[in-house]
Every structure is written in structure tokens, then in C-alpha cells.
Amino acid sequence: MTRLLTSREAQLGVAILVMIALIAVRFPAFVAPANLANVFNDTSALIILALAQMAVILTKCIDLSIAATLALCGMVAAMMNVAGVPLAAIIPLVILLGAGLGAVNGLLVWKLDIPPIVVTLGTMTIYRGVIFLISGGKWINDQQMSAAFKSFPRADFLFLPVLSWTAILVVVVFAVLIGRTPLGRSFFAVGGNPHAAVYTGINVGRTQFLAFVISGALAGLTGYLWVARYAVAYVDIAGGFELDVVAACVIGGISIAGGAGSVGGAVLGALFLGVIKNALPVIGISPFWQMAISGTAIILAIAVNASQGRTKGRVILKSAEHVA
């Protein structure tokens, strides 16, 4: 199992390194350590959300409302800031709000048995609509936000901004959660074979519910980070970002059918997209090609997944049996 997993991650890691080397040929400044740190910082939001989405996808669900949750929590964070709520209260409150929004998705999937893609497609639109309602369609701009609110994610701490450290912290927590806790194992069990999971005493609906809550909470946290980083909050922030997040998961080898994937894969998938996004503008590729290139990368990744998917699924299930 370790060999297969590392090989998948190794492939992706090599692909990223080759890509960075190719970029460096055309634009040497890209590989300067400071710039690579910038790229990582820029990809932090994608890494956090890819992990959140991974938890959901592992349980055979999908969370399309993740970017809308981010935007709604970001707008609420900005509005609380304008109203004078201290930052120390804003961050836990938006995480709670995000968890609540995730719980709505989770409950609909768990208690009403509605397919997750339908639930989150609906809540995606609802959450965006709520932003419009609470903000009246108005923007919250940088001069309305307090200095502390904006400076927290960009504050430097041990060579990296807090935004990057947040992503690293989430990665570590996820590595423990997925690999070392009963909940993490139950995500795989539920996605890999729901019927078998029931026989082992796992409540499938409740596990999916918890995955949605985790996803929402992380989207809430990212909402604050996003709004503070770009110093603007409006209805359409992070529009279409849910697709980037799903793409990062798919590229990272997380099976859309559930039950297979790894933290390292999700992180590398996010970094792969992050490098592409940051490199395409500097190496002077026409904007019309940029979209086509991102799309090609996604399809290639899915093609690789499809050819490997069958064996992978079996191997992961075997390991789940061992643990159980």
C-alpha cells in the first residue's frame, strides 16, 4: 500500500518539479526562494479547501457549496469587522458559521437522503443569495476594514506569512485526523464500501454529516483569510473556486467515487494548480491558452486516475480490512 501511494504522490511531485524547472528556463526569477514562498502563500487557500473537499469526497459525497460558504463567511467576517467586533472573536465565529452552513448540507444529505451534488448545488446558490441579502449587493472595501483585520494573514512569522502557516497547520491536523483517528478511517470505510461500513458499526449518514461540517468550518476560516488578503468583500468573491478545489482533489488522486485518496495527494494537487496559476502569467502565455492548459491538466489527471482507479480501490479496501 505504501508503495502504491508514494508512487502516486511521487509522480505528482516529479511532475511539479519538472514543471517548475521548465518555467525556470523561460523565467528564472520564478524559482527564487522568495517567489516560491509567494506561490505557496497564494496556494494556501486552495490547499486548505482541497483538504476540506477531500474529507467530503472520501465519503462518496461532493461539496459544491464550498466557495459560496467561503464567500458568505468572508462577507460576514468583513461586516463584523466594520461593526467593531474584535478579530479574536471574528475568527472563531466565522469558523462556527461555516460549520453551521456545512451542517445544513450534511443534514440534508443524512436525514433527507438527497444526493450531495443536488444539495450543495442548491445551497451554493442560496449562500450566494444570502450574501446579496445581508450586504444589499454593496462592496466592503479596504478602507472600511481595520488594519488588524487585514494585516493578520500577511503578518510574517518565521519567514512565512500567517496565511501560509495556517495552511501548514491544517495539513498537519488533517494528516493526524485522516491517518490516526477512527473518524479518519471511517471516511475511507464509508466511501469505499458503505454496506460493509454499516456492518462494522459505522453510521454512514453521520460520517458524511461530519465531513460536511469539517468542510464548512474550513471554508469559513478561509473566508476570513480570503477577504483579509484581497481587502475586499462582495457577492462574487471566489466565484467558480469550487471547481478549482475539486480539480485539485482529482489531480491529487482522490477518487471521485470515494474511499481512496491521501492528504499528500490533495496538497500536491493543490500545489500543482497553484504553480500553473502563478506561472502562466509570468511566462507570457496568452490568456486564451491559460484556460485550455488548466483544463488539459485536469483531464490528464483524470485519465491517469481512471487507468489506476481499479487497482487503487482494491488495495485501499484491503488496508481498511486490516485496520478493522
Place this chain on the structure above:
Amino acid sequence: MSNWKTLLTSAAVATAVFANVAHADTKRIAVVVKALGIGFFDAVDKGAEEAAKQLGDVQIIYTGPTKTTAEGQIDVINALIAQKVDAIAISANDKDALVPVLKKAMDRGITVISFDSGVAPAGREMQLNASSTELIGKMLIKMAADSMPDGGKVAVLSASATATNQNAWIDAMKASMSAYPNIKLDEVAYGDDMADKSYREAQALMQKYPNLKAIIAPTTVGIQAAAQAVEDAKMVGKINVTGLGLPSEMAGHVHTGASQGFAIWNPIDLGYAATMIADELMTKKAEAKPGAVLDMGRMGKVTLDANGEGAMADPFFYNAKNVDEFAKIF
């Protein structure tokens, strides 16, 4: 719901009109906007009131639907026709949908002009554009040039690569760059009017062109994101971010120095000029036909083109001195 809205808007218009019956000799100009409660149009109303005060015998009826729909505007116009106003100046939610009802208004002897967002020629006597593509293009390069007396490199951060407005403005800007031989346009980047993509593109521009002196962003999302990227890269003072933005969104970045100034059309002037023109046409002092020269009071004169359209003025320039005052308005 829709009936209720009609009733309410009609009632509101009726009240406004009845309140003015006492002055039988005053002329009534209705300013119909895309929707009520939008800062930009509240500022237009301010300008219209200013013109009314200057003209003396004109009363402004500021009205519009509660949502930006053509249906809502049709209800409002029908109510205005019933109340026999003298002129209607409209910023349309739809170019074509309003033509029949506005034709009806013109048939009843009401002067109809459009401003800001125009109506098809059949539905109005003339259209007043806030500015023209040429004027905006000139303004964009002038703002950048003013901040870099020694010349140097500039880059453009636009919306999407297919955005009609932005492409026209950028082409006009390129056309007027011959007046600034020591300024070189390095690249036109596209941020797709997304805050994160625009931010990334601005970062890439700074990396690619270390000697970049100005980023010109003719889009409200792009200019903000570029200003934020310049602040985060600690390039304030080296790179000036300019372009088209709204004062309420840009005031902070003007104060940090990331943007030394930016432009947008002035809604107060637009309301003032539209009212002046409406008055001139309804009192038959002038006729709206291609080539006609219309007087706009303190805003000067406007010449109509073959489509009956005219451009008011250069976009209005905002910098640290006046941005706070306008940030409260729009």
C-alpha cells in the same frame, strides 16, 4: 407582488406630481434611473437638482423602480405619462424594451432623452454618454504619464480578454500614446474581474517588469486588486496604480499612496448636464438632430453624432484631495 409594486410606484409618482401642482407654470422633468437606492444615481439626482435650481422654473421628479428591470421602468414611465410631465431623462435597464413606452411618451409631446445607459434611437431624442471611448483612452494614459515625468514602462490590467468596453478603451489608449513617446506599454494582462486572479496578474507584472512605473486598470475590480498587490509587494511609490475606479472603493488605496489618482465619470455632472439638455429640448430652444450643438450650462457644449449621441466630458479625476468627499456619495 408586481401589482403592488406598480401601485406603490404610481402612488409615489402621483404624490410627487400632485405636490407640485401649485406651481402651474413650472416645468417638470422626471429623472428615471435604473433603480432607487443606488449611490451613483443619488448623485445624479444631486446634479439634476443643481440644474433645476439654476434654471429656476424646473421641478425634478427623481424616480425609478425598486429593482433594475425594464418592466419596472415601464410602469414608472406609464405613470409619468399619465401625470403629463414635460420631459423624461432616463438611464435604461434595457436598450430596446423601453422603446414602445417612450415612443408613446414622445407622441404625447413629452421630451425624452437618455443618459448613462442609452435607449435605441427610436425611443429617445438624444443620448448623453458620460464620456466617449476616445476621451477615456486619453485619460487613462494621461493619468499614468502625469505620475512618471521621466517616462518608462507601463502595463495594463484589464477585465476579461473579451470585454468589449475595456478592449475599446485600451485601443483608444494605445491610439493616443503617440503623444507620450517616452512611455512604453509592456503588456496587457487580464484579471477576468476576479479579485484573486487580478491580484496574481498584478504580482506577475511586477515580477516580469522590475522597472514598471504604472499599472493602468480600466476596471473597478482590477484597479483595487492591483493597488492591494502593490501595497503587499511594498512597491508603493515605485508603481502607481491608476485607471477607472469608484471613490468609495479606492479611497483607502489613494491614502496609502498605491494609487496617486484614478478616474470615473462624475454622476453629479451627468445629472446636471442631462437636466440642462432636457430643459433646452422641451422649451424648444434647440432641436436634437445629428450635428446639433446643445448647451449644458457649466459643462460646456455637446455635439450630437449621426446616432443622436453625445459625450459629456473627460472622465472626472479623483486623488487624495477630493476622494473622501466623493467616497461618501458613490
